[in-house]
Amino acid sequence: MWKNKHVIAAMIIAxxxxxxxxFAVDSFVAETPHKAKPGExxxxxxxxxxRYTSGECELKxxxxxxxxxxxxxxxxxxxLVVESQHSLDGVIASHVIHPENQGQPINLRPLGENGKQxxxxxxxxxxxxxxxxxxxxxxxxxxxxxAGLVFINYETAFxxxxxxx
Numbered sequence: 001m002w003k004n005k006h007v008i009a010a011m012i013i014a015x016x017x018x019x020x021x022x023f024a025v026d027s028f029v030a031e032t033p034h035k036a037k038p039g040e041x042x043x044x045x046x047x048x049x050x051r052y053t054s055g056e057c058e059l060k061x062x063x064x065x066x067x068x069x070x071x072x073x074x075x076x077x078x079x080l081v082v083e084s085q086h087s088l089d090g091v092i093a094s095h096v097i098h099p100e101n102q103g104q105p106i107n108l109r110p111l112g113e114n115g116k117q118x119x120x121x122x123x124x125x126x127x128x129x130x131x132x133x134x135x136x137x138x139x140x141x142x143x144x145x146x147a148g149l150v151f152i153n154y155e156t157a158f159x160x161x162x163x164x165x
Contacts, residue, residue: 051148057151066143067084092108094106099131
């Protein structure tokens with residue numbers, strides 16, 4: 001088998017053709033990213049850190065990203081802070097207790113003048129079941145997303161806070 005030059009040539013060329021075809025198909029099929037147009041509604045995707053006790057949650061679509069952190073002010077009041085790299089025109093959120101109930105939309109308050117940080121206080125959330133529905137406006141486009149509140153408490157297996165390192 002190894003004496004046949006056609007088999008040897010095929011074993012060398014086949015992997016090269018596979019790699020070339022992989023990148024060629026990706027370039028033909030891949031969707032090209034585009035900026036949000038004014039009036040457009042863009043869905044934000046919940047990143048994996050929203051699904052476990054990471055201390056923060058990120059909602060993202062392309063270059064637009066919202067970072068949500070939570071801090072307990074006392075036993076029942078949870079303060080959520082929404083941060084963005086882009087200046088936001090406004091942010092509204094809804095604390096959803098039951099999936100059938102949409103919750104009442106609440107306007108977040110800006111922290112500072114630049115519109116990059118917004119704040120909301122939620123009373124007595126069940127962080128294992130409740131969800132947060134969020135809509136932010138930037139450059140006349142609306143970005144919306146949904147995240148569970150599991151991420152609020154930062155917990156590790158080692159009981160150490162690795163965020164400071």
